[in-house]
Amino acid sequence: MSDKPKFAVFGGGSWATAIVKMLCENLDEVGWYMRSKSSVDFIKKNNHNPNYLSSVEFNLKQLKLSTDINETVSNADYLIFVIPSAFLSQELEKLTASLEDKVVFSAIKGIVPETSLIVGDHFNTHYKVPFNNIGVISGPCHAEEVALERLSYLTIASADAEKAKCLASVLSSDYIKCNISDDVLGTEYAAMLKNIYAVAAGIAHGLGYGDNFQSVLMSNAIREMKKYVKKVHKMKRDINDSAYLGDLLVTGYSLFSRNRMFGTMIGKGYTVKSAQMELSQIAEGYYATKSAYNLNQQKGKKKAKTPIIDAVYAILYENKDPRKIFKKLTEKLD
Numbered sequence: 001m002s003d004k005p006k007f008a009v010f011g012g013g014s015w016a017t018a019i020v021k022m023l024c025e026n027l028d029e030v031g032w033y034m035r036s037k038s039s040v041d042f043i044k045k046n047n048h049n050p051n052y053l054s055s056v057e058f059n060l061k062q063l064k065l066s067t068d069i070n071e072t073v074s075n076a077d078y079l080i081f082v083i084p085s086a087f088l089s090q091e092l093e094k095l096t097a098s099l100e101d102k103v104v105f106s107a108i109k110g111i112v113p114e115t116s117l118i119v120g121d122h123f124n125t126h127y128k129v130p131f132n133n134i135g136v137i138s139g140p141c142h143a144e145e146v147a148l149e150r151l152s153y154l155t156i157a158s159a160d161a162e163k164a165k166c167l168a169s170v171l172s173s174d175y176i177k178c179n180i181s182d183d184v185l186g187t188e189y190a191a192m193l194k195n196i197y198a199v200a201a202g203i204a205h206g207l208g209y210g211d212n213f214q215s216v217l218m219s220n221a222i223r224e225m226k227k228y229v230k231k232v233h234k235m236k237r238d239i240n241d242s243a244y245l246g247d248l249l250v251t252g253y254s255l256f257s258r259n260r261m262f263g264t265m266i267g268k269g270y271t272v273k274s275a276q277m278e279l280s281q282i283a284e285g286y287y288a289t290k291s292a293y294n295l296n297q298q299k300g301k302k303k304a305k306t307p308i309i310d311a312v313y314a315i316l317y318e319n320k321d322p323r324k325i326f327k328k329l330t331e332k333l334d
Contacts, residue, residue: 005103006031007170008064008072010091011082012039013282014052015107018143019080021053024062025173031064033072035091040065053147070097078103078167080137081119084282085110088119092127099127103163105156107137109191110284111291118188132160135167136184138191140246141176142256149175155243157181157188181243185233190225190244193309195285196292197221198251198259200312203322205260206267213330218252220308220333227304228296259285266315267322289313307332 008031009020016032023030034040042050043065047057066072073079074097083091085108106119115122120136123129135158145152154171156178158164168178181187197218204217225248226239239245251257262283265275272286293313296303311329314320 005077005166006075007078007080007167008033008076009080009082010069010072011084012036012049012052013082013084014143016082017049017053017056018141018146019082019107019137019171020058020063021056021146022171022173022176024058025176026170028062029064030062031066031072031076033066033069035067035069037067040067053143056147069094073097073099073102076102078105080105080107080167082107084108085112085119085284086282086287088112088122089114095127099123099129101133102129103133103135104129105135105137105158105167106188108284109138109195110288111192111295113287113291116291116295118185118192120184120188131184132158133163134158134184135160135164136188136191137167137171138187138243138247140242140250142250142254144256146176151175151177153242153246154178155181155187155241155247157184157186157243159184179242181241183233183235183237183243186229186235186237187243189229189232191247192284192288193225193228193292194221194244194248194251195259195283196289196309196312197225197248198257199263199266199283199285199289199316200308201252202257202260202263202265203267203312203315204263204326206264206269207323207326209326214253216333217308218249221252222248224304224306224308228292228306228309231299231302231304232295259283262286263312272316285312286316289316293317 010033012034108119112122120134138155141152156164156168164180172178258281289312311325315322
C-alpha cells in the first residue's frame with residue numbers, strides 16, 4: 001500500500017453520498033461505485049445524486065465514478081462499503097478483483113441475510129480479508145445532517161489503530177469529529193441493533209405512546225443491547241459511549257431516522273409491504289430484526305433476554321397485533 005492510499009465508496013444511498021462528501025473535503029480523488037448507470041450519468045451531468053441528499057453538489061474532478069465494482073476495487077486501497085445489507089451479497093457476486101491487501105471498512109448497519117453474519121465476519125469468512133484489514137464506521141451521525149454540515153461525530157473501529165487513524169484523518173473536518181475504537185464487533189453489532197430499537201420506538205409512536213414511555217423504552221433498549229453484544233463478543237466496553245448509546249438515541253428519536261419512520265407506519269396500521277413501498281428507502285431494522293432474533297435463538301439456554309427484539313420480530317415476521325404485543329412489552333420493561 002502506498003504512503004498516500006486511495007479511497008473508494010460502494011453504494012448509492014444517502015449514507016454513501018454523505019461519506020463521499022466527507023472524503024471530498026480532504027481528498028483530490030474519491031472512487032465511487034454505484035450500480036445504477038442512470039444515477040452515475042445524472043451526477044456527471046448535474047453534479048449531485050438524483051435520489052439522495054440532492055442538496056450536496058460535487059466537484060466532478062474529485063470523483064472517479066463507475067458502475068464496474070471491479071474497476072473501483074482495483075483502483076483503491078481503502079474500500080468503504082455502504083450497500084444495504086440485503087443487497088450486499090448479490091453485489092459482491094460480481095467481484096472478480098482481488099481483495100488481497102485491501103482494507104475493508106463497513107458503514108453498513110445490518111446483517112448479511114444469506115449468511116447471517118455481520119459484514120466484517122462476512123468479508124473475513126467468504127473473502128478471506130484478515131480481521132486486521134477490517135473496520136467499521138458508526139455514528140451517531142445522520143446523512144441528512146452531514147449534508148447540512150451540522151456538527152456530527154463518527155466512531156472508526158479497527159483492530160489496527162493505524163488504519164482507523166488513517167480513515168479518521170480523511171473523514172474529519174470542521175463539522176465531522178472522529179473517535180477511534182478497537183471494539184470492531186461490538187460497534188458493528190450495536191449499529192445493527194439500534195435500528196431494531198428505532199423500529200420499536202416508531203411502533204410505539206404510531207400506537208400513541210408518549211415521551212414518558214419512549215424514555216423507558218430507550219433505557220431498556222441500551223441495557224438489552226449491552227446484554228446482546230456481551231453474548232456475541234465479551235470485552236471491556238462502556239455501553240454509554242457515543243458509538244452505542246449515542247447512535248441508539250439519534251436513531252430512536254430523530255425525524256431523519258428511516259427505521260423510526262418505518263416503525264411509525266407499522267404502529268399506525270400499515271402492513272410491512274405497504275410501509276416499505278411508501279418509505280421508498282431501505283429500513284435496515286426490518287432485516288436486522290430477523291437476523292438478530294434468529295442468531296439469539298440459536299444460542300439456546302445461553303441466549304440473551306431480548307424482550308424488545310422479540311416484540312418487534314413478532315410484529316414484523318409473525319404478523320402479530322402491534323397493540324397487543326406492546327401491551328405485553330410494557331409489563332416487561334422497568
